[in-house]
Amino acid sequence: MNSVLKDHRQIGQEQELFIVDEEVGPGLPLWLPKGATIRRELERYMTDLEISEGYLHVITPHVAKLDLYKKSGHWKHYKESMYPPMKKGTEKYELKPMNCPHHIQIFKSRPRSYRELPVRLAEFGTFYRFENSGELFGLMRVRGMTLNDAHIFCSMEQLKEEFIKVVRLVEQVYKDLNLKDFWYRLSLHDSKDKGKYGDKPELWEASEKAIKDALKKAKVEYKEVVGDAAFYGPKLDVQIPNALSKDETVSTIQIDFYQPENFNLEYVGEDGKKHPVVMIHRGIISTLERMVAFLTEQYQGVWPIWLAPTQVKIIPITARNNEYSQKVLAQLKSANIRLELDDRGETMQSKIRDATTQKIPYMLIVGDREEKEKRVSGRNSVAVRTRNGEDLGAIKVEEFLDKIKKEIESKA
Ligand code: TSB
Ligand code: ZN
Numbered sequence: 001m002n003s004v005l006k007d008h009r010q011i012g013q014e015q016e017l018f019i020v021d022e023e024v025g026p027g028l029p030l031w032l033p034k035g036a037t038i039r040r041e042l043e044r045y046m047t048d049l050e051i052s053e054g055y056l057h058v059i060t061p062h063v064a065k066l067d068l069y070k071k072s073g074h075w076k077h078y079k080e081s082m083y084p085p086m087k088k089g090t091e092k093y094e095l096k097p098m099n100c101p102h103h104i105q106i107f108k109s110r111p112r113s114y115r116e117l118p119v120r121l122a123e124f125g126t127f128y129r130f131e132n133s134g135e136l137f138g139l140m141r142v143r144g145m146t147l148n149d150a151h152i153f154c155s156m157e158q159l160k161e162e163f164i165k166v167v168r169l170v171e172q173v174y175k176d177l178n179l180k181d182f183w184y185r186l187s188l189h190d191s192k193d194k195g196k197y198g199d200k201p202e203l204w205e206a207s208e209k210a211i212k213d214a215l216k217k218a219k220v221e222y223k224e225v226v227g228d229a230a231f232y233g234p235k236l237d238v239q240i241p242n243a244l245s246k247d248e249t250v251s252t253i254q255i256d257f258y259q260p261e262n263f264n265l266e267y268v269g270e271d272g273k274k275h276p277v278v279m280i281h282r283g284i285i286s287t288l289e290r291m292v293a294f295l296t297e298q299y300q301g302v303w304p305i306w307l308a309p310t311q312v313k314i315i316p317i318t319a320r321n322n323e324y325s326q327k328v329l330a331q332l333k334s335a336n337i338r339l340e341l342d343d344r345g346e347t348m349q350s351k352i353r354d355a356t357t358q359k360i361p362y363m364l365i366v367g368d369r370e371e372k373e374k375r376v377s378g379r380n381s382v383a384v385r386t387r388n389g390e391d392l393g394a395i396k397v398e399e400f401l402d403k404i405k406k407e408i409e410s411k412a
Pocket of ligand 1: 230251
């Protein structure tokens with residue numbers, strides 16, 4: 001990306017996607033209706049895909065007892081990024097900085113047999129991190145966020161295959177989202193940094209070997225960086241440059257031997273004995289905040305139709321055509337198309353210009369000619385234009401619906 005591109009904050013303002021309100025707090029964005037629409041579509045897409053890939057979706061609260069994070073290791077190694085504890089009576093609570101301990105407790109809530117592994121628990125999980133105020137940046141780096149998270153609990157023997165499956169899922173999602181400009185970073189621990197990484201060299205050695213073996217098997221090319229691992233394990237990060245040419249992590253796939261040990265995670269094997277469980281943490285579309293920031297910049301506000309907050313603008317030529325426009329609107333609305341009607345007293349040209357500036361995929365022009373066509377054929381008719389300036393001519397609304405539904409379905 002280069003500097004002539006607009007960053008997501010500017011496009012976010014022009015398209016009314018989100019705001020950051022100082023009275024609410026820095027890094028705590030408010031999603032406006034149009035931004036929330038994009039977010040909802042991404043969440044639906046990813047949830048459906050995950051369910052088809054054998055993930056089980058769960059829901060967990062945003063707060064937990066501080067003791068949980070003492071057990072997981074977050075309080076020891078990740079405290080700097082956490083909001084300070086809240087005290088109520090004798091209890092201390094924390095805003096969650098990650099979802100892992102909650103998913104671990106679900107996994108642990110009953111004995112697990114080798115037959116049900118791998119268990120893939122997924123959640124659009126909201127958490128909070130006290131990022132430095134100087135590093136906050138629109139939706140790209142925030143303090144309150146919702147991650148497309150999952151924790152895969154599996155046996156040592158399943159680890160590589162599961163890891164590779166996640167890499168393939170990343171590839172599929174990037175294809176669907178048309179994200180091309182990315183590279184893989186293997187983030188390893190720094191053995192000298194005991195504060196961040198603790199002192200269990202044998203766990204680091206094993207988890208870093210496992211991740212390298214899996215990458216070799218998956219034939220993934222990557223760049224190694226020492227010191228960027230999570231406190232609990234090494235990770236494969238997918239890096240993309242933002243509009244200011246700074247690389248940021250979008251997806252991440254992490255191997256963890258550390259928290260399973262802290263929580264004593266086990267399954268009963270075919271031999272009837274207990275065996276240790278290993279974990280993969282993964283976020284594919286990242287936090288919804290960061291993904292929407294990236295897509296806004298990558299698409300420069302020209303959303304593919306399945307994500308476009310407004311898919312169609314109906315433009316009556318004169319006030320005479322307003323009533324008929326309402327009928328066209330009702331027909332499209334009942335087919336779940338996201339649309340707006342521009343019945344201002346402006347000229348048709350200026351309404352087309354505005355809809356084009358707003359990057360709305362389709363404009364449906366309705367005038368006397370279209371009304372007459374309706375009287376003759378009995379079916380609603382419109383003249384179609386695109387945001388690229390193409391004039392597709394007159395068409396029946398039903399035919400237009402067939403076309404647009406196919407485009408939405410195929411993520412064109
Ligand atoms: C993947 N426990 C794991 C999870 O299971 C985890 O939380 N990993 S993480 O710390 O690397 O965060 C996951 C992803 O969240 C990152 O890869 C990044 O894409 C996104 N992210 C992290 N911090 C922020 C932030 N401040 N603002 C927006 N997105 C963020
Ligand atoms: Zn996790």
